[in-house]
Amino acid sequence: MLYNCHTHTKYSHDSAAEPAAMCDAAANAGLSGLLISDHCDCEYADHTDFFSMFQSCEKECAALKKRCKDLRVHFGIELGDPVYNADFAKKIVKACDFDAVLLSVHAVRLRGFDMPFSLIDFGDKNDAFILSYLIQYFNDVLYTVQTAPDFDVLCHLTVPLRYITLKYGKKADVHTYYPVIAQILGALAARGKALEINTSALAYENGFLMPDKEIAAMFLTLGGRYFTVGSDAHKPENVAFGLNEAAKMLKSLGVKDACCFDKRKIITYPL
Numbered sequence: 104m105l106y107n108c109h110t111h112t113k114y115s116h117d118s119a120a121e122p123a124a125m126c127d128a129a130a131n132a133g134l135s136g137l138l139i140s141d142h143c144d145c146e147y148a149d150h151t152d153f154f155s156m157f158q159s160c161e162k163e164c165a166a167l168k169k170r171c172k173d174l175r176v177h178f179g180i181e182l183g184d185p186v187y188n189a190d191f192a193k194k195i196v197k198a199c200d201f202d203a204v205l206l207s208v209h210a211v212r213l214r215g216f217d218m219p220f221s222l223i224d225f226g227d228k229n230d231a232f233i234l235s236y237l238i239q240y241f242n243d244v245l246y247t248v249q250t251a252p253d254f255d256v257l258c259h260l261t262v263p264l265r266y267i268t269l270k271y272g273k274k275a276d277v278h279t280y281y282p283v284i285a286q287i288l289g290a291l292a293a294r295g296k297a298l299e300i301n302t303s304a305l306a307y308e309n310g311f312l313m314p315d316k317e318i319a320a321m322f323l324t325l326g327g328r329y330f331t332v333g334s335d336a337h338k339p340e341n342v343a344f345g346l347n348e349a350a351k352m353l354k355s356l357g358v359k360d361a362c363c364f365d366k367r368k369i370i371t372y373p374l
C-alpha cells in the first residue's frame with residue numbers, strides 16, 4: 104500500500120487535473136495515500152498570486168480529506184527555486200497549513216539559461232554547455248538544500264537528465280557529478296530530510312528513477328534515513344505510475360519503510 108508523495112492538479116500551471124479525480128484514481132489504483140503538491144516556483148512570485156491559489160487548493164483538499172474514506176489525502180506544496188526569492192519562500196510555506204513541503208530546483212542559475220530547464224532546447228547544445236549546465240544544476244541543488252529554511256523532501260535529484268538524455272538524446276554521465284551529489288546527500292541527511300524517488304522519467308525509453316539506485320545507496324551510506332516515492336503525476340492516469348518500481352529498488356537496498364507527512368511530521372509506512 105504505497106503513498107504517492109508528489110502529484111499536481113489544476114492549481115499547477117501545467118496541469119488541468121481536478122483534485123477529486125486524482126484522489127479517485129489513487130484510490131482505484133490501491134494507493135494508501137496521496138499528497139497534492141502543486142507548483143510554486145519562486146521566480147514567478149511577483150506575477151502570480153500563489154497565496155490565493157494555495158488557499159483555494161487547501162479548501163478543496165480539506166473537503167477531500169473528509170470525503171475519501173479509503174485514502175489518506177494530504178495537502179502540500181512543491182516549492183521551486185527558493186534562491187530566487189528567499190523572503191517569499193519563507194512566507195508561502197507559512198501561509199497555509201501544509202502537510203508537506205517539497206523542495207525542487209527547476210531553473211538553474213546559468214547566465215542566459217536561467218529559465219526552467221523544461222523550456223530549454225538541449226538538442227542544439229554541445230558537450231561543454233551540458234557539462235557547465237549540469238555542474239551549475241548540482242551546485243544550485245547543494246546551495247538550496249544547505250540554505251532553504253523550511254522543507255521536508257528533496258525532489259527528483261538528477262531531473263535535468265530526463266530532458267538532456269531521454270528527451271534530447273544527448274550524452275551525460277551522472278558519475279561526473281558524484282562529488283557534489285555526495286555533498287547534497289550528506290547535507291540532506293544531516294538535516295534529517297527525506298530524499299524522493301521520482302518515477303516520472305520511467306515513461307521514456309531507457310528511463311530511470313530520479314535518483315537511481317546507486318545514488319539512493321549513497322544517501323544511506325551518508326546517514327540518510329527517509330525516502331518518499333512520487334510519480335509527479337499531472338494527470339489521473341499517471342497517479343500510480345512506476346511507484347512499485349521505486350519501492351522494489353528501495354527494498355533491494357534493504358530499506359524497509361518509506362515516508363509521508365501529516366502537518367509537517369514524518370510518518371513512516373512499511374514498503
Ligand SMILES: [Zn+2]
Binds near residue numbers: 181207209258259
Ligand atoms: Zn518538479
Ligand SMILES: [Zn+2]
Binds near residue numbers: 110111335
Ligand atoms: Zn512536480
